[in-house]
Amino acid sequence: MNTKVNIAGVEFKNPITVASGTFGSGMEYDDFVDLSLLGAVTTKGVANIPWAGNPTPRIAETYGGMMNAIGLQNPGIDTFCERDIPFLKTKDTKIIVNVCGKSESDYVEVVERLADEPVDLLEINVSCPNVKEGGIAFGQDPKALYDITKAVKAKAKQPIIMKLSPNVTDITVMAKAAEEAGADALSLINTLTGMKIDIKKRTFAVANKTAGVSGPAIKPIAVRMVYQVANAVKLPIIGMGGVATAEDALEFIMAGATAVAVGTANFHNPYATTEIIKGIENYMTENKIDDIKDLIGCVK
Amino acid sequence: MDKIKMTANVIRQDEIAYEIYSLVISAKEIADRAKPGQFVNLFSADGSRLLPRPISICEIDKNNGTIRLVYRVAGAGTKEFSALTSDHTIEVMGPLGNGFTPEGSKAILIGGGIGIPPMLELAKQLDCEKSIVLGFRDEEFLSDEFEPYGKVYKSSDAGNIGVKGTVMDAIKEYGIKGDIIYACGPLPMLRAISDYALSNGIKAQISMEEKMACGIGACLACVCKSKDIDDHSKVNNKRICKEGPVFYAGEVEF
Numbered sequence: 099m100n101t102k103v104n105i106a107g108v109e110f111k112n113p114i115t116v117a118s119g120t121f122g123s124g125m126e127y128d129d130f131v132d133l134s135l136l137g138a139v140t141t142k143g144v145a146n147i148p149w150a151g152n153p154t155p156r157i158a159e160t161y162g163g164m165m166n167a168i169g170l171q172n173p174g175i176d177t178f179c180e181r182d183i184p185f186l187k188t189k190d191t192k193i194i195v196n197v198c199g200k201s202e203s204d205y206v207e208v209v210e211r212l213a214d215e216p217v218d219l220l221e222i223n224v225s226c227p228n229v230k231e232g233g234i235a236f237g238q239d240p241k242a243l244y245d246i247t248k249a250v251k252a253k254a255k256q257p258i259i260m261k262l263s264p265n266v267t268d269i270t271v272m273a274k275a276a277e278e279a280g281a282d283a284l285s286l287i288n289t290l291t292g293m294k295i296d297i298k299k300r301t302f303a304v305a306n307k308t309a310g311v312s313g314p315a316i317k318p319i320a321v322r323m324v325y326q327v328a329n330a331v332k333l334p335i336i337g338m339g340g341v342a343t344a345e346d347a348l349e350f351i352m353a354g355a356t357a358v359a360v361g362t363a364n365f366h367n368p369y370a371t372t373e374i375i376k377g378i379e380n381y382m383t384e385n386k387i388d389d390i391k392d393l394i395g396c397v398k
Numbered sequence: 399m400d401k402i403k404m405t406a407n408v409i410r411q412d413e414i415a416y417e418i419y420s421l422v423i424s425a426k427e428i429a430d431r432a433k434p435g436q437f438v439n440l441f442s443a444d445g446s447r448l449l450p451r452p453i454s455i456c457e458i459d460k461n462n463g464t465i466r467l468v469y470r471v472a473g474a475g476t477k478e479f480s481a482l483t484s485d486h487t488i489e490v491m492g493p494l495g496n497g498f499t500p501e502g503s504k505a506i507l508i509g510g511g512i513g514i515p516p517m518l519e520l521a522k523q524l525d526c527e528k529s530i531v532l533g534f535r536d537e538e539f540l541s542d543e544f545e546p547y548g549k550v551y552k553s554s555d556a557g558n559i560g561v562k563g564t565v566m567d568a569i570k571e572y573g574i575k576g577d578i579i580y581a582c583g584p585l586p587m588l589r590a591i592s593d594y595a596l597s598n599g600i601k602a603q604i605s606m607e608e609k610m611a612c613g614i615g616a617c618l619a620c621v622c623k624s625k626d627i628d629d630h631s632k633v634n635n636k637r638i639c640k641e642g643p644v645f646y647a648g649e650v651e652f
Contacts, residue, residue, distance in 0.1 A: 119617070119618075120612075120616065120617060121616055122615065122616035122617075126612070126614045126615045126616040126640075127614070127616065129400060129401055129402075129614070130402075130403065142616075142618075148631060148632040148633050149631075149633070150631075150633040150634065150635060151618065151621070151631075151633070151635065154608050154609065154619075154620070154621060154622070155608065155609040155619075156609065156618070156619045156620075156621075157449075157609050157610075157611050157617070157619040158609065159447060159448070159449045161446050162445065162446050162448065163448065164448065164449055164611065166611070166617070166619065168617070168618050168619060171618045171621070171631050171633065171635060172631060173630065173631045173632040173633075174632060177632055313448055314445065314448070362448065363448075364612065364616070365448070365449060365450065365611045365612045365613075365617065366441065366448040366449070366450070367403070368403055368491070368612075368614070369403065
């Protein structure tokens with residue numbers, strides 16, 4: 099049975115990775131899962147300098163999901179290179195570094211700093227709904243997305259994945275802009291911007307007022323968008339949004355995703371990633387599928 | 399592997415005060431590793447509620463491999479847990495966070511409301527002179543279980559139990575002295591205790607809380623402002639679930 103997939107020339111032993119921000123750099127989940135079993139580990143977003151993030155409360159539960167406005171708290175690229183990359187290199191998995199910034203030069207600085215680091219792919223976060231500058235500002239306008247993609251691509255030594263926001267009218271317009279600018283792959287979807295009111299306290303449940311909704315509740319929207327994008331561009335896709343089981347992951351793959359990221363489910367079940375890998379293998383055995391590639395985009 | 403997620407059998411559950419429940423579960427792997435002041439995550443069986451509920455550990459029985467959790471029903475998740483009986487199981491992860499660190503020779507243990515339960519295991523394990531101060535709204539719970547471990551002082555908002563007012567009022571009223579304070583309770587109480595400890599040069603270990611998702615330091619939801627740059631993110635944010643929940647007064651700002 100072959101479960102290997104290829105994202106922009108990088109071979110994953112299986113299609114499962116994690117959604118940025120739900121898994122740190124893997125250290126905290128090392129107690130629960132053998133990280134070497136994962137196709138790739140996608141890190142929490144890292145900027146050129148440390149970011150303190152948003153005030154608390156930063157999260158709230160929603161029906162069948164949650165919302166977060168962490169605000170991309172991170173230690174900055176120097177600490178990340180000294181501590182997190184060496185840790186991940188002890189594991190037999192591919193490393194996807196999620197890159198965030200407030201300006202084009204911030205992104206480029208991080209990408210240049212990573213040029214000689216032993217990481218496999220860069221995921222450019224142009225879709226975080228929880229930071230005031232940068233983030234989603236680059237991900238909601240096709241011209242801005244084209245420009246940042248082009249700027250990052252010019253300096254990146256590793257293939258770049260542009261992470262798309264679902265908070266747009268037509269996600270295929272954004273996907274095409276990234277493809278035209280030279281992106282090597284796409285990941286989608288980031289969280290959907292939402293709001294929750296705490297009626298006991300008569301205030302916002304999350305201090306940032308708005309927050310990104312994730313979890314099983316958003317899965318049908320994510321599957322739809324992966325399907326649309328898969329049919330609009332030729333780039334490989336890492337699909338995500340509410341993946342909690344092998345069945346969920348297979349939906350994304352059949353809709354057109356080459357790899358699938360597990361996010362919020364890690365909070366509910368720290369063993370989710372490895373259980374999903376096993377579940378996909380079981381599905382392939384039961385259905386006599388020899389190569390997972392035969393399932394990618396099989397639903398037209 | 400210092401923490402795990404497992405399916406635990408419910409041994410017993412009792413409502414010990416209005417909407418306050420005492421739940422004993424069989425979780426040997428967690429009991430073996432647990433320390434006073436640590437917490438566990440309890441998981442809802444209903445997929446619409448997917449975030450774990452962090453609950454402090456009230457008692458640890460290593461011989462029988464059980465832990466006791468005393469919690470208040472605060473919403474739909476804890477309401478679900480309150481219906482569990484001895485023929486049920488529950489998903490639990492732990493032990494999480496760092497607990498209290500024994501030190502000093504004359505301890506003051508302070509619990510306010512649903513911050514009282516974690517002080518019980520600490521009271522059992524601390525081997526020194528202990529004064530125990532418990533603050534209630536208007537209904538007493540658990541206080542008799544503290545009696546074997548030290549002199550118990552009480553306060554209540556309503557004035558029907560012990561001194562009328564806060565735990566700080568009780569400390570002043572009874573002239574309670576010590577060289578180390580351990581405290582868990584609502585933020586205003588912790589703030590008052592921190593101020594008192596810092597201005598009197600007494601060390602205080604306080605247990606904080608915040609909305610949490612992962613419970614293991616990955617998601618960065620449950621941070622609090624720290625005086626010093628933190629090791630994880632190099633900003634002034636400590637993770638309550640990982641570096642806490644117990645901090646020294648003065649180490650965190652709130």
